[in-house]
Amino acid sequence: MADDIVNLTIDGVAVSVPKGTLVIEAAKQAGVLVPHYCYHPGLPVAGVCRMCLVDIEKAPKLQIACATQVAEGMVVHTQSPQAKKGRMGVLELLLINHPLDCPICDQAGECELQDFTFQEGRPATRYSPDYPKRFNPVEDFGPDVLYVPNRCILCTRCVRFMEDVAKEPVLNVSERGDRAYIGIHPEARLDHPWAGNVVDLCPVGSLLSKDFLHKARAWELDKTASVCTGCSQGCNVTLDTRDDVVTRVRPRPNRDVNRYFICDHGRMNYRWLNRGDRIEAPLVRRGGELHATDWDEACERVATVLRGAGGTAVSLVSPRASTEALFLARELFAGLDWTGAFQVVMGEEAPLAGVPNLALRAERAPNGRGAELLGYSRDYAAALAAAERAAVVLVLDEPDVALKTAGVVIYAGTVLPERARDAVVVLPIANVAEEDGTFVNRDGRVQRYFQAKPAPGMARPAWWVLSELIAALGRADRLASAAQAFDRMAAAVEPFRGLAYAELGFGGKPTAAGALVPA
Amino acid sequence: MGYPHKPHPKETVVLSKHFGEADARSYKGWVKRGGYEMLKQALTMEPAKVIDVVKESGLRGRGGAGFPTGLKWSFMPKEKKKPHYLCVNADESEPGTFKDREIMRWTPHALLEGAAIAAHAIQAEVTYIYIRGEFTEPWTIMERALGEASAAGVFGGMKVHLHRGAGAYICGEETALMNSIEGKRGNPRIKPPFPAAAGVFGMPTTINNVETLAAVPHILKHGAAWYKGLSLASPKSTGTKLFSICGHVAKPGNYEVTMGFPLKDLLYDLAGGMRPGRTLKACIPGGSSVPILNREETESCLLDYEGVVEKGSMLGSGGVIVLDDTTDMVYQIMRLARFYAHESCAQCTQCREGTAWTTKILERILSGQGKTADLDLLLDLADNMTGKTICVLSDSCAAPVVSGIKKFRNEFEDYIAGRRKPVMVA
Numbered sequence: 041m042a043d044d045i046v047n048l049t050i051d052g053v054a055v056s057v058p059k060g061t062l063v064i065e066a067a068k069q070a071g072v073l074v075p076h077y078c079y080h081p082g083l084p085v086a087g088v089c090r091m092c093l094v095d096i097e098k099a100p101k102l103q104i105a106c107a108t109q110v111a112e113g114m115v116v117h118t119q120s121p122q123a124k125k126g127r128m129g130v131l132e133l134l135l136i137n138h139p140l141d142c143p144i145c146d147q148a149g150e151c152e153l154q155d156f157t158f159q160e161g162r163p164a165t166r167y168s169p170d171y172p173k174r175f176n177p178v179e180d181f182g183p184d185v186l187y188v189p190n191r192c193i194l195c196t197r198c199v200r201f202m203e204d205v206a207k208e209p210v211l212n213v214s215e216r217g218d219r220a221y222i223g224i225h226p227e228a229r230l231d232h233p234w235a236g237n238v239v240d241l242c243p244v245g246s247l248l249s250k251d252f253l254h255k256a257r258a259w260e261l262d263k264t265a266s267v268c269t270g271c272s273q274g275c276n277v278t279l280d281t282r283d284d285v286v287t288r289v290r291p292r293p294n295r296d297v298n299r300y301f302i303c304d305h306g307r308m309n310y311r312w313l314n315r316g317d318r319i320e321a322p323l324v325r326r327g328g329e330l331h332a333t334d335w336d337e338a339c340e341r342v343a344t345v346l347r348g349a350g351g352t353a354v355s356l357v358s359p360r361a362s363t364e365a366l367f368l369a370r371e372l373f374a375g376l377d378w379t380g381a382f383q384v385v386m387g388e389e390a391p392l393a394g395v396p397n398l399a400l401r402a403e404r405a406p407n408g409r410g411a412e413l414l415g416y417s418r419d420y421a422a423a424l425a426a427a428e429r430a431a432v433v434l435v436l437d438e439p440d441v442a443l444k445t446a447g448v449v450i451y452a453g454t455v456l457p458e459r460a461r462d463a464v465v466v467l468p469i470a471n472v473a474e475e476d477g478t479f480v481n482r483d484g485r486v487q488r489y490f491q492a493k494p495a496p497g498m499a500r501p502a503w504w505v506l507s508e509l510i511a512a513l514g515r516a517d518r519l520a521s522a523a524q525a526f527d528r529m530a531a532a533v534e535p536f537r538g539l540a541y542a543e544l545g546f547g548g549k550p551t552a553a554g555a556l557v558p559a
Numbered sequence: 560m561g562y563p564h565k566p567h568p569k570e571t572v573v574l575s576k577h578f579g580e581a582d583a584r585s586y587k588g589w590v591k592r593g594g595y596e597m598l599k600q601a602l603t604m605e606p607a608k609v610i611d612v613v614k615e616s617g618l619r620g621r622g623g624a625g626f627p628t629g630l631k632w633s634f635m636p637k638e639k640k641k642p643h644y645l646c647v648n649a650d651e652s653e654p655g656t657f658k659d660r661e662i663m664r665w666t667p668h669a670l671l672e673g674a675a676i677a678a679h680a681i682q683a684e685v686t687y688i689y690i691r692g693e694f695t696e697p698w699t700i701m702e703r704a705l706g707e708a709s710a711a712g713v714f715g716g717m718k719v720h721l722h723r724g725a726g727a728y729i730c731g732e733e734t735a736l737m738n739s740i741e742g743k744r745g746n747p748r749i750k751p752p753f754p755a756a757a758g759v760f761g762m763p764t765t766i767n768n769v770e771t772l773a774a775v776p777h778i779l780k781h782g783a784a785w786y787k788g789l790s791l792a793s794p795k796s797t798g799t800k801l802f803s804i805c806g807h808v809a810k811p812g813n814y815e816v817t818m819g820f821p822l823k824d825l826l827y828d829l830a831g832g833m834r835p836g837r838t839l840k841a842c843i844p845g846g847s848s849v850p851i852l853n854r855e856e857t858e859s860c861l862l863d864y865e866g867v868v869e870k871g872s873m874l875g876s877g878g879v880i881v882l883d884d885t886t887d888m889v890y891q892i893m894r895l896a897r898f899y900a901h902e903s904c905a906q907c908t909q910c911r912e913g914t915a916w917t918t919k920i921l922e923r924i925l926s927g928q929g930k931t932a933d934l935d936l937l938l939d940l941a942d943n944m945t946g947k948t949i950c951v952l953s954d955s956c957a958a959p960v961v962s963g964i965k966k967f968r969n970e971f972e973d974y975i976a977g978r979r980k981p982v983m984v985a
Contacts, residue, residue: 085749218903
């Protein structure tokens, strides 16, 4: 194994990395971020921006860290006067044709041209104001992408993404010299289902999302690690919130799931997180009508129903519910003849050709696999039939429920659909942006998502609501967190055994069912 | 001088021996002159043996870099796992250079024979001859010659294709040329991988200049020792070289001399000296991409790889651009910079932006609006553009600027100080 490890020194820090590692990646091990534009770990190396120039002892000239592989005994200096001058020269050249319109640019605040210029650029340009700057008009590239060529630094990340990752090469570099710009095939649109990634990949404000255009300044956004609810792939995402409103969804790197990318369906699937028509207080049926009340009364009402119940119970659940909630929704009916089921909206599958096992999945829900592992059935029709004769039915955030039952309906949800108004108790719950929890993706990987904003009014996470109900029945202690709920599940349910919430980290862990891919 | 012309007594005609003989263009005419004999001989030799002879001869690449040819061939994989390719760089687009054009115009079969020997040496089954798009006459002649030679079966199982460029200077850079053959944009590639590992279509490839390959049959015929013995000066530069001399001389044209020949003699004897009443001011000895020499340097320079480096420039492609005392050096350098700005492939930041900025500064100086600080800015910019990019186009733009300011600073200062009438630059 020692043969596969290379030892080198970067800015005085000794690092050991696998053979074949690029200097720019090895530098990260030494805590050094070498400034760069064209390099991106999810794309083939281009070596064109020449920003990552570093000084390597014994090399005749400066080398680019992104295209140089480590070698045993290599000594790299990123801060030598020559290296710094080389990079300063690149920054100056990148800025001579740049409009410096940061005050009106969406990228400002998260712009790598700004960041590296502040870090090591020249304090002032030597480019005379007498010289015109390159001008090209804004181009409408596709459904969600605008191209602002004046800001473009021609790093070609977008071109390489479309060519080598999406495998739909509609972008190119057109023209030569300082007249160059990113061109699009005259008969094509940038409408590939994963095209939105070019906006994230663009290190400057040249490729913009129309959806996010002028919505917020980057520094106003709070960032929360989450998991996309768009399909069963379970792409890791970051929710950007401004004043507790989700304004943008961006990919969060996870080598095992989505690399650096998310699809446009997932990217645009966030507005429901900001719905205004939410249930803000528990409701109980009194005199034929639902009345707002407090949690104590609502829980007691449910407990009363369940204490006297016998026979069959049915849970109709949303595959967007957390694994913890799904577990507790099953536990609530322990001792009864129980049926649980879920239904999934299906759509068209849209793979990202250049990345194995990554696609917008036909199953448009994040936690169908979790529901399956917990014993929920996909036979929704059978569950609906069972519900007709059931003593009690719990509906967990499933607004599209054509429910006919003689039994008692308990509805826990974020919004109150017409059909749920027959419920005896309505319990307001948080949505995915408002709680901590986990989903299990189609490959059986458990992944955590984190709370990005507060739940409205008295709404609470479903795991909390269900744990209160179970506690009210005197069957188990109250749970204080999603972590406790998960750990209780891990102790009780086979595929989750051995897992601990605290150890799932930001990247998730495979369940014992990991190897089993659902049919 | 155009062809036919009687060689100057100081010339050593090897490659250019049959220049001007229309009959030499035909397959029959070439065979009559002993053509393709060396290919037949080479095919009976082990490839490694051919490489050894070329190595021993000291032949170096005539395209500009001067890399030892035999050594380059020996980089090809010994054990053949993939198809091997030979690319012939006939994209002669370096300003001031027009020697490969004459080889293809007059002795197309010399190139085909040299290429076939090289293909045998590197075990290539496919050869691409990439001809500059503007070379309409050489293209027609090469096409006919290839047809005749193929019909005569001289290539055996080897395939030889002509590929016509579309007019980009950068496609003369070897990796850009390979991209162009593949149908891609002519962008230079980052190295490694080197062409011998992954060249055209990702296969092991050797790429040689026209003049380099045209010399190979002669080396096989007369032996490595003969070729080495032709050199007048440095033992590291051997054989003969075609020099294209242009600019302010009485008889511009191609002249073939042995390595180590005095540039002064090329200029004053072979090319007939300066035009009447003019004196030499400067010379760019190796195509537009190399540093400019002043008069003293020019007149004491020996034409071989080492000799020109000693004077602070490079032998390059052997395109000698002669500038007399009427030359406006600032204008001349601006024109060069403008050429590179136009031809930059736009990949590397320093080249894309730096060549254009350099041009703008030079244009402003010429317009009389220059600032004193512009000269230091040009030099610093040139430093930022040198040795930091994928290929050397950026360096090539910087070289004449740096040497021009160093050697002719007063001309720049005259414009900046208003001592010289501004020039309209369009």
